Amino acid sequence: MGNNGAIGVFDSGLGGLTAVRVLKKILPDEKIIYFGDTGRVPYGTRSPEIITKYALDDMNFLSSFGLKAALVACGTVSSVALGALRSAFDIPITGVVEASAKKACSLSKNKRIALLATPATVKNAAHEKYINENFDGYSVMGIGCPMFVPLVENAYVARDCKVTQIIADEYISKLREFSPDCIILGCTHYPIIREVILDSARKLLSDDIQIVDSGEEAAHEIKHFLEQNNLFSDGQMGCVEYYVSDEVYGFRESASLFLGENIESVKKIDITSYHYTENK
């Protein structure tokens, strides 16, 4: 007995693919529906009100597929709007905050954890709240990194990309006095430039710095949830369907490059026609 419902995953753009890549590997028999809100990316420089509004629309679209679980593969939405999503939809929803915060606490020896994330996520301090409530003696310092999402979305992702290196150094250098031994990549776009961030952190902080990838940890949490609730699929072929809110062309190209394989099925949808209203 299993459940052949789909797992819904969404992000503001390409970032959530860092979670999809892991999901495909650890749950090869599952059907995954991915939505990237490329018509409204970026999220992390916007206000909580706008982010929540967009997130409700996104989940409203995904919920039309009859999901058995959903993964909010966007650090900003997970930090700012997870409560609103859980109130609005009767679907088990996993965000990227808790799993990455837990992992960081298990890795950090000096109990000083850095969070690199969008300005909205840093302002919301969801990681810090979760860690303070569940673990003793840890301190968290968040650094808002508003340029990382545009850099990733515009393909400034090579390890030797000078611009991305300078911007990474600018953000990482703010952590020197705090001297963390573990960094949470609190936005799922950031693992795409993981090597640049790691080089900068080794240079400016410590050779032994640990990096936590939010999307990866959340993917493992989804697997754990399916296992515990006996919701694994039952003999179906695993697949991923991709949906975006702007032209498929740019997304297909970047996504294929990033996932290391061709993406066949990408469809454009009109996200404004999935506008969420409370009394629906």
Add this chain to the structure above:
Amino acid sequence: MGNNGAIGVFDSGLGGLTAVRVLKKILPDEKIIYFGDTGRVPYGTRSPEIITKYALDDMNFLSSFGLKAALVACGTVSSVALGALRSAFDIPITGVVEASAKKACSLSKNKRIALLATPATVKNAAHEKYINENFDGYSVMGIGCPMFVPLVENAYVARDCKVTQIIADEYISKLREFSPDCIILGCTHYPIIREVILDSARKLLSDDIQIVDSGEEAAHEIKHFLEQNNLFSDGQMGCVEYYVSDEVYGFRESASLFLGENIESVKKIDITSYHYTENK
């Protein structure tokens, strides 16, 4: 006899303020309503369909003020959606393409004109079409500059900003073989980093390079239009009201810095409630 109606101006974000700055100077007695769609910025990396949709909403909001004229202070919308706006609204609408193209033709001696603009504007080639239809012997080369808007919106605007210099050099170096003597800043965000662009162009192209600011030229065109149609205001106090589609805080700060004066009146509106439908 005059007309005390307002002049509506909109852009995806901060960029249109480069036109407002000039409008305030040359038309000090006019009432200006500015809308910056900060909840959906940037426009120039999106598809024509999404850009047109957003532009119709924006003008729909502005039209609620009973305008005597409108200035589309967004290079992307002026290139991609001006026709759609003019069909949909019974308001005299000026874009930034024609005025800047005319000015560039008057300045260029070697008849090779470069266009720095968003990818959407470059793809649309509205400047080139207009020049080919109205002037003889000019060639136009467009370079898409997708990073300039995020850099400006995130305040990487100082003349000595290394990152903006590197990105500017990357774009300008694509023009070396073409060797233009005039560059149109086809996006109204770009004059905010005019000095960086100019330094790069002088270094990589020529000391005598001319720069055309689209917003400035369009502001002069609006003045000319009011003059010709006897629409100048009649003794009212000039003022600017600012509206945005996300939090006012960030906008107020950046805008004040850029305009060199405090902005008192900024209001946030819900742009999705001004959704344009043909049969309205």
